[in-house]
Amino acid sequence: ALHYGVRSIPAVKAFSQAEVVGEFTGLQPEARIREFLARITPPSPLALAMEKATSLLQDQQWAESESLFRDLLDQVPQQPEALLGLAMTLLGQGYGHEAQVILKGFPPSREYARAQQLLPLADALAKSESGELPEDNDLDAAYANSVRLAGRGNLPSALDGLLEILRQNKNYRQGTARQVFLALLELLGPNDPQSRAYRSELAAILF
Incomplete structure (x- = not known):
């Protein structure tokens, strides 16, 4: 001693x-x-792989991070952080249906709330893939175009389009445009400079 x-x-x-x-x-x-x-404690190989996948996700390297998250889930099925990461990589590439399945069946965890916030984007992309988005009027057409832009990975243009819809109708289709807008911000991440700027613009419109 x-x-x-x-x-x-x-x-x-x-x-x-x-x-x-x-x-x-x-x-x-x-x-x-x-x-x-x-x-x-030295980080485990799984922890290092998660760190790398998350870093690629934050850099919007969707395909590369998707591959790593799938590898992680092969080793630890239903791991919430990896599931959320995989869903986000799919959304970033416009794969709404597969992301929708993951998010709707998401396990109870601390990541659950984020998964639910992303779900409106998955639903919108899935409807776009199936040709089910409404186009009854000019705002519907603008909304469908914004969703298609998001599916192609052009997130800033998609966000700009949704903001314009919200300027004209804050409650467009029972808040659908606002929910998809917030889901896109979640996909960008809280530390993304664009995300902070877009949140300020949304607040100015809504309040």
């Missing part, structure tokens, strides 16, 4: 190759202990 400077208990020290690589003294909350363990 003297050799390692232990003067009170509890005193927790982590060793690697006979060297102290981390330590803390006194009672600590669970969150602090988990943080300590995460810091001293």
